[in-house]
Amino acid sequence: MTDDALLIELSQKGDRNAFDTLIRKYEARAYQYAYRLTSNQDEASDIVADAFVRVYSALKNFRGQSAFGTWLYRILTNCYLDLRKKERNRRHESLEATMNIDGSDVQRQFADESDGPEEIIERTARETAVQEALGKMPEYQQAMLVMYHVENLTYEEISEALDLPIGTVKSRLNRARLALRDLLTSNVELFTLG
Amino acid sequence: MNLNRARDFYSAYYEGSLDQGLRQAFEHALSNESEVSAEYGQFVRIMDELRRLDRPVEVPSDLHLKIRERVDAHINSKSRKTSPSWLFAWKPFTYGVVATAAIIGVVASFSSNRGSIGTAGLIDVPTSDPVIEFNDGTTVLKFQSAAPNTVSVTRVEDGSIIATVQAGGKRIASPLTNSSEGAELVRIGFSSNFRPLYLAVPGTKAKAQPEGKGTLADMMVAMADQYRVPIVCESTDVLQPTEWNFDQADAVQASSDELGSLGMKAAAHNGGLVWISSK
Numbered sequence: 147m148t149d150d151a152l153l154i155e156l157s158q159k160g161d162r163n164a165f166d167t168l169i170r171k172y173e174a175r176a177y178q179y180a181y182r183l184t185s186n187q188d189e190a191s192d193i194v195a196d197a198f199v200r201v202y203s204a205l206k207n208f209r210g211q212s213a214f215g216t217w218l219y220r221i222l223t224n225c226y227l228d229l230r231k232k233e234r235n236r237r238h239e240s241l242e243a244t245m246n247i248d249g250s251d252v253q254r255q256f257a258d259e260s261d262g263p264e265e266i267i268e269r270t271a272r273e274t275a276v277q278e279a280l281g282k283m284p285e286y287q288q289a290m291l292v293m294y295h296v297e298n299l300t301y302e303e304i305s306e307a308l309d310l311p312i313g314t315v316k317s318r319l320n321r322a323r324l325a326l327r328d329l330l331t332s333n334v335e336l337f338t339l340g
Numbered sequence: 341m342n343l344n345r346a347r348d349f350y351s352a353y354y355e356g357s358l359d360q361g362l363r364q365a366f367e368h369a370l371s372n373e374s375e376v377s378a379e380y381g382q383f384v385r386i387m388d389e390l391r392r393l394d395r396p397v398e399v400p401s402d403l404h405l406k407i408r409e410r411v412d413a414h415i416n417s418k419s420r421k422t423s424p425s426w427l428f429a430w431k432p433f434t435y436g437v438v439a440t441a442a443i444i445g446v447v448a449s450f451s452s453n454r455g456s457i458g459t460a461g462l463i464d465v466p467t468s469d470p471v472i473e474f475n476d477g478t479t480v481l482k483f484q485s486a487a488p489n490t491v492s493v494t495r496v497e498d499g500s501i502i503a504t505v506q507a508g509g510k511r512i513a514s515p516l517t518n519s520s521e522g523a524e525l526v527r528i529g530f531s532s533n534f535r536p537l538y539l540a541v542p543g544t545k546a547k548a549q550p551e552g553k554g555t556l557a558d559m560m561v562a563m564a565d566q567y568r569v570p571i572v573c574e575s576t577d578v579l580q581p582t583e584w585n586f587d588q589a590d591a592v593q594a595s596s597d598e599l600g601s602l603g604m605k606a607a608a609h610n611g612g613l614v615w616i617s618s619k
Binding site: 165166169170173174177178181182187191194195196198199202203269272273276277291292295296297298316319320323324326327330 | 392393397406
């Protein structure tokens with residue numbers, strides 16, 4: 147029995163310490179994913195906390211057909227989709243506001259001290275442009291791109307997480323990549339070779 | 341291969357999964373179509389840029405605490421939300437000879453209602469055994485205890501204690517109300533002298549369960565749902581397996597065969613309440 151399987155089994159029996167260990171094991175990874183979808187610390191934390199509440203509620207029905215990590219991605223994605231849906235329903239926030247990028251955070255995350263100032267500025271601009279473009283994409287496409295390119299999930303894992311056939315994942319991922327490129331046409335000079 | 345057609349293969353070519361024929365056609369377009377070459381070059385740089393986003397993000401130091409708080413709040417709210425559905429509104433009061441009833445837990449909130457509850461069925465306590473009556477749609481537990489006695493009402497499904505009453509005097513009587521939609525089964529236990537009773541009380545909505553298979557406890561709940569009357573059982577083994585098929589209008593007749601096979605019998609009491617006991 148794997149560590150996860152044991153922790154899940156104990157958690158299913160009501161062992162709160164086991165569930166706490168499960169949270170500790172996955173919370174950082176969950177946060178990374180949520181942050182890359184939202185680019186917002188508070189939203190990312192909320193998504194992760196909500197996701198673990200859903201995990202807790204649904205754990206008794208978890209039968210291990212997929213890896214716990216993959217299942218968690220699915221729940222995180224659903225929490226993210228729900229968050230955006232709620233925002234749309236409220237109509238309180240503009241699209242720009244939902245793409246809230248904390249400039250200082252982005253700079254702190256992506257700066258590479260081995261580059262000179264001009265390279266840092268240029269790369270930061272590219273990365274910010276990609277982040278912003280991701281934020282403008284339909285949530286499902288966004289999640290798919292982040293899962294594959296940033297979280298390095300395989301097609302099989304994305305297929306399980308999103309409950310889609312692998313062929314559909316591949317075709318939708320291609321569409322998502324093309325859509326991302328289209329969104330970045332206004333910044334095309336940042337991505338032109340030479 | 342024109343630009344639109346080439347776009348269909350950007351991903352596959354980028355991942356190296358394009359088959360040989362298409363790969364050659366795509367590479368030909370890359371070499372000979374400047375638009376394809378330029379656009380694919382941008383595509384590659386964007387894909388590379390996406391991968392750069394996988395650098396670790398600083399995790400807030402209070403993340404774990406926040407998760408724990410949220411999970412704990414969920415668990416607490418769940419128990420608060422579900423409690424009322426189990427709750428048998430235990431509203432004890434004294435009558436006849438003055439009795440003392442100290443109410444614990446959820447019952448405490450009802451102390452101000454003392455004496456304000458309807459009087460149906462609260463006229464006398466005929467014996468020292470616990471009695472459950474069903475009058476005008478109200479299920480009432482009555483008992484008389486000369487010695488101090490603790491009465492506890494426990495939800496059978498999960499073993500949770502719904503209410504506990506310390507009855508240090510002579511007589512008490514309490515209406516028992518199930519506020520959930522479906523019938524609920526409780527065990528009424530006494531600290532001394534009296535046998536425990538199992539009681540299924542109909543919920544607020546009619547739920548037909550004419551056929552089924554399970555335990556005697558399940559059957560009691562199904563009967564309460566089906567016939568909308570309380571079902572009382574003196575047996576201590578409500579987990580013995582049984583089947584039921586309530587094909588008759590009368591609850592006692594409908595259950596007689598099943599109960600007979602368990603060595604038990606049912607009798608109708610006032611108001612239609614069904615009392616199950618050993619033969």
